[in-house]
Amino acid sequence: MKELDKLRKGLKIGDILLIEDYGNTLKCIFMAGGLAKSSFIVKDDALVEALRLKGDHGILEGASFHAFKNTFDSFALHVKARKLYDELSYNLPLYMKPEVHEDEVLKQAVA
Structure with missing residues (x-):
């Protein structure tokens, strides 16, 4: 994934990560010495959700930045x-999706 590669490269050149939330996308800005060194847009849903859980109010710096970098x-x-x-x-047949199984369990419990 290109976006993960951009994150990996940014972690090498920056010491602060700013994450701006734009709904379905995020803008990641890597900073070092008060200057923006790299910025890019993240559009992948799985990566957007995972990045939202990182940092306080969209800022990763200090110990939290180094922990993210090391992990x-x-x-x-x-x-x-x-x-x-x-x-x-998404590719599983309908009868194998977990949602269908939960509905069947509920029907059996009611009956």
Whole structure:
């Protein structure tokens, strides 16, 4: 994923990550020494949701930035796994989707 690669590169050149929320997209700005070193738009739904959970009010700096930087590989793996799971669940036949199974359990419980 290109957006994960941009995040990885930004973590190497910056020491602060600003995340601006625009609804379905995020703008990531990496800063170092008070200057913006890199910025890009994130459009991938899985990555947008994962990034929203990071930082306080869209700012990653200091210890939280370094923690994110040091655990970025597991973060990237989580995003890729989430994306793969979402893709596979859309391709499953209707009778195998979890929502259908929950409905059947509810019908059996009522009967």
